[in-house]
Each structure stands twice: as structure tokens, then as C-alpha cells.
Amino acid sequence: MMDDIDEARDWQGNEINCASCAHHLSMSEAGRCRLKRACVHDRYARRIDRFFDWNPALANSYLGHSHFEVRAIAAKHASVFLLPPLLDDPEETVRWNAAKRLPKRLILRMRTDPHREVRIRIVTLLDDAELVPMMADADYYVRLVVARRVAPSMLPNMIGDEEAEVRRVVAGRIPADWLVRMANDPDAAVRLEVARRLPPPVLHRLRHDMDWRVRYEVASRIAVEQISELAADGDDLVREMALGRLSSKQEVLRERPI
Structure with a gap:
């Protein structure tokens, strides 16, 4: 566990000096921060997370911090009205933490996010009609997650997916009257799924x-x-x-x- 590590260094590897911290005098004595336990300057995410758990009101002022872990964790606590610019953050973790708190109308563009992990997670936030463009995502695993999530009635659009694993999921969920169309699939695992349901x-x-x-x-x-x-x-x-x-x-x- 991170709390077992007996060091206090910032994200650049420098030893943390509480005396130079703007929060030290106002917060340390009140128990709202603690070296090696809850510190916004620490390089370990768990300690940063704990700092914002103890001091959520400070999150707004850290959305532009140089260290991406600080920005990402601050995004979980900051005002939602300040989060839209983070959708363009260079770090995918920051973009995702902002996206999951924002309304759908603002995050639809994340369906084409450059990082697959963001797109995979975005799938979990959207409804069937909003997922249609992602059925043709360049990454097979994104399409796989879509196939697992959308309503079965929409799966005929994915019968011809180029990835066998995606088609196997489709065969396991598609309405029964479409199964015959998959009986000649080139992959045996897909045909086996069809045989189990016919x-x-x-x-x-x-x-x-x-x-x-x-x-x-x-x-x-x-x-x-x-x-x-x-x-x-x-x-x-x-x-x-x-x-x-x-x-x-x-x-x-x-x-x-x-």
C-alpha cells in the first residue's frame, strides 16, 4: 500500500518541504493535511486523493496543476462548471474524470477520443442511439464493449464485424430470428454460439x-x-x-x- 512507503516526494522526485507549502499553516494543525498521508504535493495518487477528500473545496484551484494526477483527482471534486475545458486535457485520465461528471451533450465528442480507454469508458455512459457511431470504432475492444451494452435489437448492424470475438458476443445476444444469418460465419466459435441458441x-x-x-x-x-x-x-x-x-x-x- 502507498501509505506504507516511508517517503514524501513530489511528482518530480523532490523531497516535500511542508514549510514551503501554502496550506501548511492553515491546515496542518487543523488536521486537514498530513505528510505521507494526505498531501496534494505527494507523487502518490492515494495521498492526493485523500487530500481532496479532506479538502474538496480546494479542488477548483488545482484543475490547472502541472501534475496530471493532481488534475485528474481534482476533477472528481471540482465544480462541474469548470470541467468542460478538461475534455481537451492531454492526459486521458483527466479527460475521463471530467467526462463522467458532465452531461451527455458535452461528452458525445469523446466517442472519438484518441485514447481507447477513454472511448471504452464512454460507452458505459451513453444510450443505444448514441452508441451507433461506435459500432465502427477502429479498436476491436471498443466495439466489443458496445456489442455487450447496446440493445439486442441493434446488434444486426454488427453481424459483419471483422473481429470474431465481437461477432461471438453478437451471436450470444442478437434476437433469435437473426441467428440463421450467422450460421455460416467463418469462425467456429461464432457458429458454436449460434448452435447453442438456435x-x-x-x-x-x-x-x-x-x-x-x-x-x-x-x-x-x-x-x-x-x-x-x-x-x-x-x-x-x-x-x-x-x-x-x-x-x-x-x-x-x-x-x-x-
Whole structure:
């Protein structure tokens, strides 16, 4: 933990001298700051954070500090009316801390922020319609977060995403009537997700899939009347699943009273 570090240095590596601090006389004796514990000049974020927790009224005056950690933490406590300029701060942490406190109309432009971490976090603050432009973000992980967040009814727009992991998330959430359109996806993991969700009457579309995992899923859920081909499958596990289901059906027929 940062409080266990027995040093007090500023962000430039210089030893902190309380006597030269403008807050020392007015705050130290009142217990509103403490060396190695709560200090705005310390290079450790936890100590800076604690300083502003104890003295939130001072945050406004530190939004232009040279050290980005101070600006970022001050942004969590400062007046929201002073935060819009921080959306153009050179440090992504500062931009994000400002953005999460500002109204949506001011942060929509952050959808194209140069730093992926900011864009990823912005996704969590926006509604479905506002996320449409981010479905085509250059970073696959941004698109992945969008695919996890938007309403399923909007996911058909992402069926053709170039990243398989994104399409797999889409396949897991998209309305069922769109699943058939993803049955021929080039990635086996995506097709497996499709197979897990397709209703049994439609599973026959995947009974010849190249991946044994997909055929196994099909064999485990397809209507028994359509399972004969899979009972002769070249993969042992697929074949055993199909034969086992056929055997179970025959047992039921034998036990059924005439």
C-alpha cells in the first residue's frame, strides 16, 4: 500500500518541504493535511486523493496543476462548471474524470477520443442511439464493449464485424430470428454460439459443420428424427452423442404401452 512507503516526494522526485507549502499553516494543525498521508504535493495518487477528500473545496484551484494526477483527482471534486475545458486535457485520465461528471451533450465528442480507454469508458455512459457511431470504432475492444451494452435489437448492424470475438458476443445476444444469418460465419466459435441458441427445428442447417464442437452441439439438441447422419459422424464424441440419443428414444418406444 502507498501509505506504507516511508517517503514524501513530489511528482518530480523532490523531497516535500511542508514549510514551503501554502496550506501548511492553515491546515496542518487543523488536521486537514498530513505528510505521507494526505498531501496534494505527494507523487502518490492515494495521498492526493485523500487530500481532496479532506479538502474538496480546494479542488477548483488545482484543475490547472502541472501534475496530471493532481488534475485528474481534482476533477472528481471540482465544480462541474469548470470541467468542460478538461475534455481537451492531454492526459486521458483527466479527460475521463471530467467526462463522467458532465452531461451527455458535452461528452458525445469523446466517442472519438484518441485514447481507447477513454472511448471504452464512454460507452458505459451513453444510450443505444448514441452508441451507433461506435459500432465502427477502429479498436476491436471498443466495439466489443458496445456489442455487450447496446440493445439486442441493434446488434444486426454488427453481424459483419471483422473481429470474431465481437461477432461471438453478437451471436450470444442478437434476437433469435437473426441467428440463421450467422450460421455460416467463418469462425467456429461464432457458429458454436449460434448452435447453442438456435431452436432444435433449425439446427439441421449446422449438421455438416466443419467443426466437431458445432456438430456435437447439434447432435445434443437436434430433433431425433433428424439425427441419423450424425450417428455416423467421423468424430467419436459427436457419434456417441447421436447414438446415445437414438438409443434413449428406442428405450422410450419399447417401454411405451401398446
